Every structure is written in structure tokens, then in C-alpha cells.
Amino acid sequence: MKVLLVEDEPGIASMIKRGLEEARYSVDVATDGQTGLDMASLNLYGLVILDLMLPKIDGLRVCSELRAQRIRTPILMLTARDTVDDRVRGLDGGADDYLPKPFDFKELLARIRALLRRDKVHHTRTIRIGDLEIDTAQRRVTRAGVEIGLSHREYELLEALAAHESQVLTREAIQERIWMDEESYSNTVDVYIGMLRKKIDAVHPVKLIQTVRGSGYTLRLPEGEERL
Numbered sequence: 001m002k003v004l005l006v007e008d009e010p011g012i013a014s015m016i017k018r019g020l021e022e023a024r025y026s027v028d029v030a031t032d033g034q035t036g037l038d039m040a041s042l043n044l045y046g047l048v049i050l051d052l053m054l055p056k057i058d059g060l061r062v063c064s065e066l067r068a069q070r071i072r073t074p075i076l077m078l079t080a081r082d083t084v085d086d087r088v089r090g091l092d093g094g095a096d097d098y099l100p101k102p103f104d105f106k107e108l109l110a111r112i113r114a115l116l117r118r119d120k121v122h123h124t125r126t127i128r129i130g131d132l133e134i135d136t137a138q139r140r141v142t143r144a145g146v147e148i149g150l151s152h153r154e155y156e157l158l159e160a161l162a163a164h165e166s167q168v169l170t171r172e173a174i175q176e177r178i179w180m181d182e183e184s185y186s187n188t189v190d191v192y193i194g195m196l197r198k199k200i201d202a203v204h205p206v207k208l209i210q211t212v213r214g215s216g217y218t219l220r221l222p223e224g225e226e227r228l
């Protein structure tokens with residue numbers, strides 16, 4: 001699983017990165033708030049660990065911006081300032097949990113496990129975008145009430161796009177998420193998007209899968225279409 005760590009103190013960043021890698025997480029590090037925000041918007045992370053005091057944009061802003069973009073990746077806030085007000089602000093801003101520094105690494109790992117478990121429960125739900133419905137527990141997809149049969153990969157791709165509704169996902173991010181370490185051709189994502197479009201969008205006037213030129217793909221209801 002991929003974790004984004006946004007932390008400006010090099011010593012703390014490398015300590016956390018090393019520890020998480022030993023626990024078999026793969027870790028990207030951003031050293032300021034703006035970079036962290038950009039990375040979290042463009043990649044599919046399973047978790048964001050976010051320091052509160054950061055250069056450029058502070059952790060609270062990063063958190064609320066991500067939530068405003070409908071990015072629902074679990075966020076664990078770290079901070080040296082352990083006051084009730086900070087904790088409340090962090091949680092109100094969309095963080096899922098809060099850990100004051102200095103912390104015991106074992107506690108960090110336990111909090112991460114708890115967050116990921118909660119996220120999994122949270123994910124067994126139905127995602128609705130317009131008349132498209134994805135039952136993530138049953139892996140069952142319908143559009144306008146008609147069931148659509150998808151292959152394993154097609155389903156994974158659709159769920160990734162739908163879970164990040166309105167967010168543009170790059171081909172690289174999709175490829176890394178769905179095909180992981182497997183060999184895949186550079187046009188694999190485009191081929192699968194094409195197959196998915198045939199099944200999801202072809203017979204419907206409202207197209208949900210959209211190409212964002214030069215960037216990637218997004219799944220969203222076109223502007224002006226009423227939300228159901």
C-alpha cells in the first residue's frame with residue numbers, strides 16, 4: 001500500500017519513512033504543503049500522514065483542500081502542538097485521526113492499521129454517480145437499473161475512478177494502482193478505458209468517463225446534469 005508522508009523536518013521524515021518501509025508500506029515524501037497537496041491530488045494513496053506545521057500551506061489547509069476536491073483518502077495528522085483546539089480544527093477540517101509528536105512508532109503503526117480498517121469498512125458501500133451505481137461489497141454495477149457485467153480489471157478501474165469522483169487520475173497513477181508490478185503495455189489504460197466506455201457510457205446520452213487532455217481520465221457527471 002502506498003502512503004504519502006507530508007513532513008518538512010528531514011530527520012522525522014526519514015525516521016517515519018524507514019519505519020513504514022520496514023512495515024512493508026511504500027512511502028512517498030513531500031516536504032511542504034503545496035507539494036503534498038499536488039501529490040495527493042494526482043496519485044492514488046491509501047493513506048496520507050500530514051504534519052500540521054508546514055511551509056507554503058499548513059496541514060489544515062492541505063486537509064480541507066483535499067476534502068473540497070472530494071478526495072477521501074484517510075488522513076492522519078501529526079503535530080507538535082497538542083492542544084484541544086488544534087485537534088478539533090484538524091478533525092473538523094477532514095482529518096480522520098490525530099497523533100501528537102513525539103509519538104511512539106508502535107502507536108503510529110497501530111493508528112494506521114485502525115484507520116485502514118475503518119476505511120475498508122467505509123468502502124463497503126454503494127457509490128452513486130448520476131444513474132451509475134456501484135455496490136462495492138458485491139462488486140455489482142448497474143446503470144439506470146440495468147446490471148453491467150465487467151471483468152475483474154474493468155471493475156477495478158471503474159471503482160478507482162468512481163472512488164475519486166471528479167478527480168483527474170493520470171494514466172501512470174491508474175496503471176500503478178490496477179496493474180501494480182505486472183508487465184503492462186503503455187496503452188493498457190487507454191484500451192481498458194475504451195472497453196469500460198463501451199459498457200458504461202455507449203448507450204447512454206450522458207457520458208460519465210471523461211478524457212482530460214494531457215492529464216488522464218476522470219469520472220463525473222457533466223456540468224448541468226442533475227444529481228439524482
Ligand code: CA
Nearest residue numbers: 008051053054
Ligand atoms: Ca513541521
